[in-house]
Amino acid sequence: MSTPAVSPPATRDPLTEEDICRRVRDSVLEQRLSPGTRLTEDKLCTVFGVSRTLVRRAFLLLSRDNIVRLERNKGAVVASPTPEEAEQVFEARRVVESALIAQAVARATKPDFEMLRMHLAREKDALATADIARWIRLTGEFHILLARLARNAPLLAFLEQLVFQTSLIIALYGRNGSPSNCRGDDHDRMVAALEAGNAAEAVDILTHHMNGIEAGLSFAPRDDMEDLHQIFAAKAS
Amino acid sequence: MSTPAVSPPATRDPLTEEDICRRVRDSVLEQRLSPGTRLTEDKLCTVFGVSRTLVRRAFLLLSRDNIVRLERNKGAVVASPTPEEAEQVFEARRVVESALIAQAVARATKPDFEMLRMHLAREKDALATADIARWIRLTGEFHILLARLARNAPLLAFLEQLVFQTSLIIALYGRNGSPSNCRGDDHDRMVAALEAGNAAEAVDILTHHMNGIEAGLSFAPRDDMEDLHQIFAAKAS
DNA sequence: AGTCAGTAAATTGTTGACAATCTTGTTGCA
DNA sequence: TGCAACAAGATTGTCAACAATTTACTGACT
Structure with a gap:
């Protein structure tokens, strides 16, 4: 609500x-x-x-x-990105978001961290109340809020695009068995690293975070023609 | 022509x-x-x-x-970017283009280098025949061709935007005393470094290249109201 | 039965007219 | 003379009708 x-x-x-x-x-x-x-x-x-x-x-x-x-x-x-496009989106995110985090460490102030922690609380709340739609949105927003601290409008706008693409990709290729979204306490740990001024660790967490999400995808039998497969299956039965 | x-x-x-x-x-x-x-x-x-x-x-x-x-x-x-926006564009270019070059080194093949060298020849020709309009376009295109080798569509599209913005910024803030465009033999040296497989050096040349361009700008007295300044100057004479 | 052509419906592309808004020039008034 | 309200012109925003294209369907023919 x-x-x-x-x-x-x-x-x-x-x-x-x-x-x-x-x-x-x-x-x-x-x-x-x-x-x-x-x-x-x-x-x-x-x-x-x-x-x-x-x-x-x-x-x-x-x-x-x-x-x-x-x-x-x-x-x-x-849009339904192909696996190749998905790969490129992840690569682009690693590049852009790493740089943004490095900048964010240099520029973030105390109220910024409070803002981030408030956001983390909202994320947890959404997850606790099983408001999945809100949770998905918030986990995406986290990365945007983080990027905003770097104060670089073009890079921010580009990352916004990429974050959205990521959601699309997860919707397409995410194995709903294992929720491949932003999982675990990665977000918490990133904020902690940032607040400690440890840019390298923050970037490291982010990279693993993204790799984890990417690894949780399944490009197997539905590259471009998911519908066709279903149709064939129906005909055979 | x-x-x-x-x-x-x-x-x-x-x-x-x-x-x-x-x-x-x-x-x-x-x-x-x-x-x-x-x-x-x-x-x-x-x-x-x-x-x-x-x-x-x-x-x-x-x-x-x-x-x-x-x-x-x-x-x-x-559009007439402000000095702050200009600074952000250069920062974004450093980030994105460095990553693209690193990828380009990994993926470029022999014909790619021939293509780049042909482009360099065109650049020199334009400069020799004093076809400045063409030269401006070609120096921008060089960075696009380079980026294309990395085979990452989102990053490439983003860099295209940034390269254009750079041209706008030079048009606005370039001291026409010192041609602050892509000058010297930086492009040649970058291709050489790439062909040698030396990504670090290529990135280094690029960074200096961009810094040089940025240093050749003058944000002094015309932030948003260039016209007004000219008018006042005319009144005073 | 299956295939192909022809027709009808649905959807998108384009155009021109009209309404809303901003800019500019003028007039009236203190 | 200076200022403000007003009015005319220009420019953008919106809409509804018309044209072109694609898609779906029907029916005849092999």
């Missing part, structure tokens, strides 16, 4: 294209929209109660962030 | 939004459009012979790449 998950049926809001983007993003993040889902303009128009112009602009922005794929005369589908 | 600098007065071309983007980008890159210039929709419509829809979409894309700034009800102006 922390955020208005579903707004009233879209009346008298002068929604802007950024609102649409955020709503779509959140829906993907909380796995109400799965990768590969087709998004028709009309549907979103009626859902949000706006005209096609806005939806169109939103699609353009979302495609720029690799959240949807736009094909001419075909419309928009929620 | 290497590229059609100005197309015939915009007749019978089914231009796409990417074309508009590219044309605007190139114009900024070759300093025909200076930072702060206002771009009205109607003007571009008549120039390119397209409807407002396309121009609008192009603006949206360009704003995402920080090439233009979009303000509601105010239209688009060519």
Whole structure:
């Protein structure tokens, strides 16, 4: 109940294209929209109660962030990164986030750490109350909050993209047997290392953290054509 | 004359939004459009012979790449990064490009180096024939070609943004007394280091290269209001 | 039965007109 | 003369209708 998950049926809001983007993003993040889902303009128009112009602009922005794929005369589908793209996203995150953490150590102040610890508390709360959607969002946000301390707008914006891509990838390839999200007390330990001014250790924890997430993925039998496999299975039965 | 600098007065071309983007980008890159210039929709419509829809979409894309700034009800102006933003762009480039070079060393093959050396020859040719517009473009492209060898799409796309921003920054703050662009034989030496498999040295050259460019800038008296300063100076004379 | 062509529905692409907003120039008033 | 309110022009924001394309369906033919 922390955020208005579903707004009233879209009346008298002068929604802007950024609102649409955020709503779509959140829906993907909380796995109400799965990768590969087709998004028709009309549907979103009626859902949000706006005209096609806005939806169109939103699609353009979302495609720029690799959240949807736009094909001419075909419309928009929620992006479903290939294993190769996934690998590259993880590599990019290791590079960018390591640098951001090093900077963050140099610039963070006491109130910053309090803010981080408050966030960690929220994460734990969400997990304790089994509010998984909120937990997923918060674990992603942690990395953003951390990155913000480095005070580098371009790198921050880029990491935001990457963090979102990571969520998409986990939604696609995560073995739901072992929750491959940000698990364990890695976040706590990173904050501790940061507060101790130990950038090297913080980076080290992060790297292992990311490797752990990546290792928890399964690219096995659904590279591009997950649907096809299901169809074939159904036919054979 | 290497590229059609100005197309015939915009007749019978089914231009796409990417074309508009590219044309605007190139114009900024070759300093025909200076930072702060206002771009009205109607003007571009008549120039390119397209409807407002396309121009609008192009603006949206360009704003995402920080090439233009979009303000509601105010239209688009060519971006003019502040000194703080400039500093952050350079920092981001150091981070991203170092990692890309390290990867490039690991993955580059013989034909890659031939390609790079051919590019270096083109750079020298442009400089020799005093084709400055082409030279500016080529020096930027060098870094893109290098980055492409690392085979990481997100990092590459991000670096493309940053390289363009760098050009903007040089256009804004470069002391035209000392050509602060990619100067000297840094590019040659980087290729040599790469071919020798010496990633550390290549990164080192790059860092000095970037520092040199940054040091050649002058943020002195024109932070946001360059025009005002000129006007006051004129009044005083 | 299976395949292919043709047609109908649905969806996206484009355009032009109209409304809202900002900018600029002018007029009236203290 | 200086300032403020007003008005005209220009520019951007929004929308709804129309055109082009793709997709789905139906039916005839082999």
